[in-house]
Amino acid sequence: MDQTTRWKGFYAYHDVQDNGIEHITRIPFTMNIEFDNGKITGTTWDVESDGLFDDPITIKGFMVDDRTSFMVTYPCLWYWDEEQNGFVKDEENKDYEVHYSGEYNNHSKCYQGDWTITLEEEREGKWQTDYNEKFLEGTWEMERVE
Numbered sequence: 430m431d432q433t434t435r436w437k438g439f440y441a442y443h444d445v446q447d448n449g450i451e452h453i454t455r456i457p458f459t460m461n462i463e464f465d466n467g468k469i470t471g472t473t474w475d476v477e478s479d480g481l482f483d484d485p486i487t488i489k490g491f492m493v494d495d496r497t498s499f500m501v502t503y504p505c506l507w508y509w510d511e512e513q514n515g516f517v518k519d520e521e522n523k524d525y526e527v528h529y530s531g532e533y534n535n536h537s538k539c540y541q542g543d544w545t546i547t548l549e550e551e552r553e554g555k556w557q558t559d560y561n562e563k564f565l566e567g568t569w570e571m572e573r574v575e
Contacts, residue, residue, distance in 0.1 A: 432463070432464050433461060433462065433463045433464075433471075434461075434462055434464070434573055434575060435459065435460070435461055435462075435573070435574050435575045436459065436460040436461075436462060436571045436572065436573050436574060437457070437458070437459050437460075437571065437572065437574050438457070438458055438459075438460075438539070438540075438569060438570050438571025438572060439455040439456055439457050439458060439569065439570060439571075440455075440456050440458065440475070440527075440529075440544055440567055440568070440569040441453050441454060441455045441456070441567050441568045441569065442454045442456075442565075442567050443567055443568070456475055456476055456477045457475065457476045458473055458474060458475035458476070458571075459473065459474050460472070460473040460488060460571065461473075462488065462492075464492065467491050467492065467493040468490075468491055469488065469489070469490050469491060469492050469497075469499060470487070470488065470489050471487070471488045472485045472486060472487055472488065473486045473487075473488055473501055474486065477516065478503065478507060478516065481507055481516060481518055482503065482504045482505075482518075483504075484504040485504075486501060486502065486503050486504070487501070487502045488500065488501050488502070489502070490529075495532050495533035495535075496530075496531075496532055496533075497529070497530065497531055497532070497533075497540055497542070498528070498529065498530040498531075499528075499529050500526050500527070500528055500529070501526070501527045501529060501544075502524050502525070502526050502527075503524075503525040503526075503527075504523070504524070504525075505518050505519060505520045505521075505522055505523050505524070505525055506518070506519040506522035506525040507519065507525065526546075526547075527544050527545070527546050528544065528545045528546075529542060529543075529544045529569055530542050530543060531543065531569065537570075538572060539570050539571060539572035540570065540571050540572070541568070541569070541570045542568070542569055542570075543566060543567070543568055543569070544566065544567050544568070544569050545565070545566045546565045546566070547563075548563045548565060
C-alpha cells in the first residue's frame, strides 16, 4: 500500500419544504483510506449510523488526479422508522451500497460531489432491457486531515 490517510467531511440530504425553501441536512463522517496506485479501500464512520453495526462500513473505489468514485458499503440496509423514532437495521438486505463520485475543488481544497442510493431497480420491456430505477441522491464533501 502506498499510504493510509484520514479524511473528514459530510454527506447531505436536500429536501424542499412545502413553502419551496430548500433544507439541507449535513451528516458528518470520517474515513480512513488506503491508497494503492489510484485504488482506494478503507473504512468509514458517520454520525447517522453510529452504533448500529458491529461490522465496519467499508469503502472501495479510485482516486486519480482530481477525480474520485467509490462505493460505501454498509453491512446491511438501515433506515429511519417513525414508529420506533429511530434508525433500524434490515439484516436480510446485506451489503447496502451508496455510490459517491466527485472532483477535487482547488479553491476550497476538498473533494466535492454527489452520492446516490438505488432503492429499486426493475427491468421492463419485451426483452427486459429497459430499466426503471428509484433512487435517493444528495451531495458530499471531504478533506484530508492528516
